[in-house]
Amino acid sequence: MHSRDDVAEHGGVRSVLRTLDLLSLFTEETSQWSVRELSEASGLAKTTTLRLVSTLERSGLLWPTGSGNYAPGPGLLRWSRLAGSAWQPTPAARQVMGDLVRRCGETVNIYVRSGLHRVCVAQQEGPQNLRHVVRVGDELPLWSGAASRILLAAADDALLERVVAAAPHRTSAAELRSRIDRARADGCAVTHGERERGASGIFAPVVDEKGSVVAAIGIGGPTPRFTDDAVRRFAAHVRTAAQEVSRAGVTAHLPGRAEA
Amino acid sequence: MHSRDDVAEHGGVRSVLRTLDLLSLFTEETSQWSVRELSEASGLAKTTTLRLVSTLERSGLLWPTGSGNYAPGPGLLRWSRLAGSAWQPTPAARQVMGDLVRRCGETVNIYVRSGLHRVCVAQQEGPQNLRHVVRVGDELPLWSGAASRILLAAADDALLERVVAAAPHRTSAAELRSRIDRARADGCAVTHGERERGASGIFAPVVDEKGSVVAAIGIGGPTPRFTDDAVRRFAAHVRTAAQEVSRAGVTAHLPGRAEA
Known part of the structure; x- marks a missing residue:
């Protein structure tokens, strides 16, 4: 038996890894993805994909391009500077x-x-x-x-x-x-x-x-x-x-x- | 009442946001943090902080500097390139x-x-x-x-x-x-x-x-x-x-x- 916190904790790390995996699909060559494409490429259910994409959009890491697609967001620019200096x-x-x-x-x-x-x-x-x-x-x-x-x-x-x-x-x-x-x-x-x-x-x-x-x-x-x-x-x-x-x-x- | 999946899902988004918040504490000026410092600055429990830091380290986004501190990881370099081109x-x-x-x-x-x-x-x-x-x-x-x-x-x-x-x-x-x-x-x-x-x-x-x-x-x-x-x-x-x-x-x- 798991307590609610155990489940949430376990699901938490899994969600973090899944979110980072989704972000990894974006490359310079393939920089725009629809939720459906992300779902297919990641093997995640469409509802899960949508939820993680929304979280990434909210954090500025993905950017809606207006055509139902998502592109790398402006939030990555800060990390870009950080990586460059570190x-x-x-x-x-x-x-x-x-x-x-x-x-x-x-x-x-x-x-x-x-x-x-x-x-x-x-x-x-x-x-x-x-x-x-x-x-x-x-x-x-x-x-x-x-x-x-x-x-x-x-x-x-x-x-x-x-x-x-x-x-x-x-x-x-x-x-x-x-x-x-x-x-x-x-x-x-x-x-x-x-x-x-x-x-x-x-x-x-x-x-x-x-x-x-x-x-x-x-x-x-x-x-x-x-x-x-x-x-x-x-x-x-x-x-x-x-x-x-x-x-x-x-x-x-x-x-x-x-x-x- | 929540099902186990509901709880995990809810905890999932929360964990993603918390993880990104932890990463946001790293700046060019303050580029090294211990788990204790991250826990204090974020207000998260030390066990939660440790779990999220481990996940970030596993993903290459944080890097152990060997003195118990963490610095921005090499995984950020890929995002740097992505942000630059997008x-x-x-x-x-x-x-x-x-x-x-x-x-x-x-x-x-x-x-x-x-x-x-x-x-x-x-x-x-x-x-x-x-x-x-x-x-x-x-x-x-x-x-x-x-x-x-x-x-x-x-x-x-x-x-x-x-x-x-x-x-x-x-x-x-x-x-x-x-x-x-x-x-x-x-x-x-x-x-x-x-x-x-x-x-x-x-x-x-x-x-x-x-x-x-x-x-x-x-x-x-x-x-x-x-x-x-x-x-x-x-x-x-x-x-x-x-x-x-x-x-x-x-x-x-x-x-x-x-x-x-």
Whole structure:
């Protein structure tokens, strides 16, 4: 038996997660949705969707466009400013990223782990036209990619099981663990076409003063430019950059962060 | 009597609003909070606060800084990009704002109404050092300011009652209504020190093709620069700018918006 408060509490967290999921459907490419479309895409009942959309509209996070559709609301602008200031790379980190772009000629990204994802929190674009495009704020899965192997350095078995469970193909936690261990031994991780055919990446750990991994810094680009020779050269630059950023700190909040 | 679903549903919306309220406590100036501080500032019980903070952390919207504090999370970066693209002023609107800055020498803002607030959605800063600083994304009250009188043009009595109820001093809906009517007759609203001593503003309506007000565009600055002569001159420029933006549209979502 549940008391009324228990039920409300349980439903409360669920509603918060559902509301955030609805908001996640809005992207730059698909920025307008009707309640019916949101209901279909989320799998939520239409009445539930309508109730959550109304709440989001009331909070300024969704905006009625007048044609029965909803678009991202002006309330997001405040959070935009907040995210910008909280996750602004330090000038030193920005400098290291710029140097790494110049040395490798590839796009430089910094990722952090957020739950079962890695999130790109900083980027310096490479000079070439053929690029592996990831945007700041993008959430990518942890079951693939060089940055993931770095960010999972301290992961326990339970986390690895959840990570591989999210993968579309069969992969084992033991296999992922051995790749993570290999990356730790090498001081960096190198992947080719692991999630996306033709995309390569080299990432190294940014650590806090306790040696815990707080972020992964590295480069990504098309596999044909990641020849064996280039990988050796790039890997050395990426490791150096990671050490420099570890000393300088990534953002105001990242140095000294205890690993969760 | 409520069924379990009713209770959960009711608690659900409440939890969503509480969660967003917690997130609103994070500002650029106060970007780190402990659960205890959040509980005190929000008036929520510590267990409730902890549960909502955990949900926000799980969603990447809050980030544990390792010292028991929380900071804005990397999940906000995606919303930042979304807000930026949805609320990016059209090139034409940007041009009009730039012209208005050059003609008046004051900071230009565009506001929209979101519930009981007006939100600054676009800004072009003026050239002078003494400025009235409002930032894009700031939510200001509707009971004061020239922009509010413009945005409330189509407000019914119920909305005006809610607006004046939020004001810190006693003011009547009838009084606010007469100021709104006056602004409509004049084609713009002028205020001096209404909310903040020494701050003046002149705003005019941006309308859609049906003539409904969708936004307010205008200038704000220190009252000593808003002499009678300047106000006459500025008002003419602000009205012209509003007509130009009404034709051009403010952002991708604002033209053709039916008034709620």
